[in-house]
Amino acid sequence: MIEGTPGKPYGHLPSHFNLVEANMRLRRQQGQDLLDKDEYVISTSTFPRNGCPKFTFPTYAPKPGVSASSSLFFPDEAIYPDHPRFRTLTRNIRERRKAKVVINVPIFVDKNTPRPFREDLSVYGDDNGTSEAASVEDCIYLDAMGLGMGCSCLQVTFQAQSIDEARFLYDQLTPLTPIMLAISAACPVWRGYLADVDCRWNILCAATDDRTAEERGFEPLKNDRFLIPKSRYSPIDCYISPESAKFNDIDVVQDMDVFQELTSNGIDHLLAQHIAHLFIRDTLVLFEEKLDLDDEKDTEHFENINSTNWQSMRFKPPPLNSNIGWRVEFRPTELQMTDFENAALVTFVVLLTRAIMTYNLNLLIPISNVDKNMQFAQQRDAIRHQKFHFRKSLSTGQTPETPSMAFVKKPLFDNTEGESEDRLMTVNEIINGSDQFVGLLNIVQDYLNNIEIDADTRCTVNQYLNLISKRAAGTLLTNAAWMRQFVENHPKYKHNSVVTDEITYDLLWKMHKISAGEEDCQLVLPRMASKTSLDIPRAVERADNELETKRSLLISSTHSNNNNTNETSGES
Structure with a gap:
């Protein structure tokens, strides 16, 4: 697994949206350039046979009694060897928990799947019966951090103008986390079996769960301080x-x-x-x-705690002695097989944040309902079959009274005293709207209609939003639904839930062809020809910078008149 980040943050100009896909493509090519001619960088959230016999090259045998994870399936050699952090994380999670991690993924029951489904785990090695006792009937059993943290995802970090704006964004984006998880679903196969879930989230939560039996509530608190309801990888x-x-x-x-x-x-x-x-x-x-740092001058100890609370959102204070501002990280989205899809998901989330702030909207629902939505989002084909708690009316007392925003203020399930502020909606309703709800895409389109944006960028963005709209409507498949369909239609699939080495090879080769633009996949992607570029035209950049200078002067003047001088400034 490779983590790729831009060399520097994107800027605030609308035209920077046209750089994202090209930059992703460049980073993928840089990875590809390091490989041999018969090796390929595949953009996917999980390798379908991670943890299967001979899933690495070269092949290594797991050593349950002596390895960092004590796994039946995951050898230490599959952990990145050139920094001690990774193997140490694996070992420390197991040792703090005082047991191996336990992950039971519901299996997809096909017509030839044995019932009940139960593997003979003794064929993988001897761990004194630990795995046999921990595994659950009709589930795919996993037992190592690397089987969850070996996944890939699509995270977006925003820089805010102030701590208050960062806190506002953190909260407003939280109800969106399960919606984007469902839209980006890309993980239907685990350890060579079709699962009855489409996402990685619960697997990650279990794979990094270092809570002891006391902290999980299985034993009375005696040696530990807290009863902790969730893993350190969890929704906020x-x-x-x-x-x-x-x-x-x-x-x-x-x-x-x-x-x-x-x-x-x-x-x-x-x-x-x-x-x-x-x-x-x-x-x-x-x-x-x-160990011995001056906490007045170094935030390393805080960063260590903050960065290993792997939650759906992350609030990131500025590092000391840095020009980096207050940041917010959006973390749930699954990685897609093409740069076009990944850029589309990123662009949609960023545009939505700008629309929320511009129109002073409110997406908040009870945190308990966000937790429920995170479970709904992972179900098989959740976009088509699940409903999610979402806020009925997004307008606030500060939402502008302009003709362009009239649609946000229409009835939208008028609330009465004591009535819940959210209701169950489909992803299609949430994204595309209905007679009773505005739809997030309509808000984003309205925002785009009211800013200055060059023709090439608007063309690219429109194609991204078209993908989001069609996927939410169910007319385009998620990566997970397409992968599941590919497996089920493969001539060697025996409808027994088993995804063999040969099926996996053909699936990944197909994904490579699609991501390289050598084959179409109209079940997943609209016909696309975005105008993404690694450069912003000079004329556009000059005009946009002139406009931004005028805005900055206006904002400075306004802040001065309001004696509002204590905000921390920062680049968007």
């Missing part, structure tokens, strides 16, 4: 903006010593609660040379 537990407080409807476990220290030093209770919640987890990896 609380909103962090003051306006969002009423939607925090689940108990938040927190280190009260940390909470008291923060509040006594002027941090409001919601942000203090978020930080104190992070500190219920232990540090997983700490290098000897990093």
Whole structure:
């Protein structure tokens, strides 16, 4: 698995949206250039036979009794060897938990799948019966961090103008996390078996679950401090903006010593609660040379905790002595097989954040319903068959009274006193709208109609939004649905839930051809010819920068008149 990031952040201009796909393509090619002629970079969320016999090249045998993970399926040699962090993470999660991680993925029951489905795990090695006891009937059993964290995803980091804007974005994007998980679903095969789920999320949660039996509630608290309901990889537990407080409807476990220290030093209770919640987890990896640091000058210890709370959103304070501002990371989206799809998902999320801020919209729903939505999103073909809790009306008292925003203020399931502010909707309703709900795409299109954007960028963005619209409507398949269909239609598939080496080879080769533009896949992708480029035309950049300078002067003037001088500025 390779993590690829842009060499520098994208800018604030609309035309920067036209760079994203080209930059992704460049990074993939840079990876490809390092490989031999018969090796290929495949953009996919999970390798379908990860954990199967001989799934690596060269082949290594797992050593359950002595390896870092003690896995029946995942050899230590598959863990990146050139930095101690990765093997140490694997070992420390197992040792802190005092047991191997346990992952049971529901199997897809086809017409020839044995019932009940139960593997003979003894053929994989001897772990003193641990796996046999932990595995569940009609499930695919996994037992290693690398079988979850060996997945790939599509994460987006935004830089905000101030801490307040970062907190606002963190909260407003949270209800979108399960919706984007469902739209991007790309993981229907695990350890060579078709699963009855389409996403990686719960597998990741289980693969990194270092909670002890006491912390999981299986034994009374005696040696540990907290009963912790979720893994350290999980959906977030609380909103962090003051306006969002009423939607925090689940108990938040927190280190009260940390909470008291923060509040006594002027941090409001919601942000203090978020930080104190992070500190219920232990540090997983700490290098000897990093033990004794001056916390007045170095934030390494905080970053260590923050970066190993792998949640659906991440709030990222600026590093000390840096020009990096307040950031928010959107983390649930699954990786797609083409750069076009990945760019489309990124672009949609970023455009939606700009529309939310421009129109002062409100997407908040109770956190408990976000948790429910995360479970709905992972179900097989959730886009077509599931409904999600979503806010009925997005307008607020600050939403502008303009003709272009009239559609946001239409009835939208008018609330009455005491009535819930959200209701169950399909992904199609949420994205494309209905007679009763505006639809997020309509808001984004309205935003685009009211900004200056060059023709090439608008052409590219329209194609991205067309993909999002058709996938939400179910007229284009998710990657997971297409992969499932490919397996089921393969001539060597025996309708027994088994995805063989040969089927996997043919699937990945097909994905490579599609991603390289050598074959069409109209079940997944519309006919596309985006005008993405690695460069912004000089004339466009000059005109946009002139416009941005005028806006900055206006904003500076406004802030001066309002005595609003304490915001931390930063690039978008």
